[in-house]
Amino acid sequence: MRPIEGLTVIVDIDTNQVVEISDNGKNIPIPNSANTDYRLSTQMKTHHKIKPINPMSLEQPKGPSFTVENGHLVKWANWEFHLKPDPRAGVIISRAMIRDPDTGELRNVMYKGMPSELFVPYMDPSDAWYFKTYMDAGEYGFGLQAMPLDPLNDCPRNAYYMDGVFAASDGKPYIRSNMICVFERYAGDIAWRHSECPITDMEVTRFLLLRKCFLYDMSYSNF
Structure with missing residues (x-):
């Protein structure tokens, strides 16, 4: 949700050593963390006016066509x-x-x-x-x-x-x-x-x- 653009780290998996660090995104801003949680449980805590929608049903007394x-x-x-x-x-x-x-x-x-x-x-x-x-x-x-x-x-x-x-x-x-x-x-x-x-x-x-x-x-x- 908050990517650090331009920052790349190369790691040798066999030796667990950092081989190279490249930072080409110094002028690219990092997104803010506020109001970025899209989950409904979190939104309900901050926006009390949200009301979940009840299930809908279509009635066909004679069945489908x-x-x-x-x-x-x-x-x-x-x-x-x-x-x-x-x-x-x-x-x-x-x-x-x-x-x-x-x-x-x-x-x-x-x-x-x-x-x-x-x-x-x-x-x-x-x-x-x-x-x-x-x-x-x-x-x-x-x-x-x-x-x-x-x-x-x-x-x-x-x-x-x-x-x-x-x-x-x-x-x-x-x-x-x-x-x-x-x-x-x-x-x-x-x-x-x-x-x-x-x-x-x-x-x-x-x-x-x-x-x-x-x-x-x-x-x-x-x-």
Whole structure:
């Protein structure tokens, strides 16, 4: 939270000796420590007006309008598509088709799509950053930090949950439960996320503006 920019220390791990100290950030100010703790427990101590939001639920007396076949084929209104969680790309929608109201035939709309758009600016040429070339997939694993979705917090009633099958560091498959939930909502509703790795004691929210349509959510966080 308070990086000392420009200060680099090279240590010989075998001899436990400091080999070199480089300080090229003398003119770069160190961030203040005041008001930098983002955890909800700390914020509640300083801001007494904060009031946590209660869980939300969407009622559908007749049940959802979509169906899921074979665990991944979603059918809603005149739409059909395949849905699955991916440890790298997040949610993948494939073979999206719409049924023509005139002919009754299914027309291909999208073969494969994913909402993941993330850029991490590694390999800055400065001394303090050039060696920080993390291999996220190798060091943190694919999907290892994914968290299961919380019913009535992340997803409303009548949501359909999908598990994800990922590969562990030894190559063996393992199951992450409730990686995706499928549900319907009206435009203007908000989708709540109950937490975010590794911020485990803070309620995180995100807002989605959608038409009344199929909506998915996924507990996916590698960064």
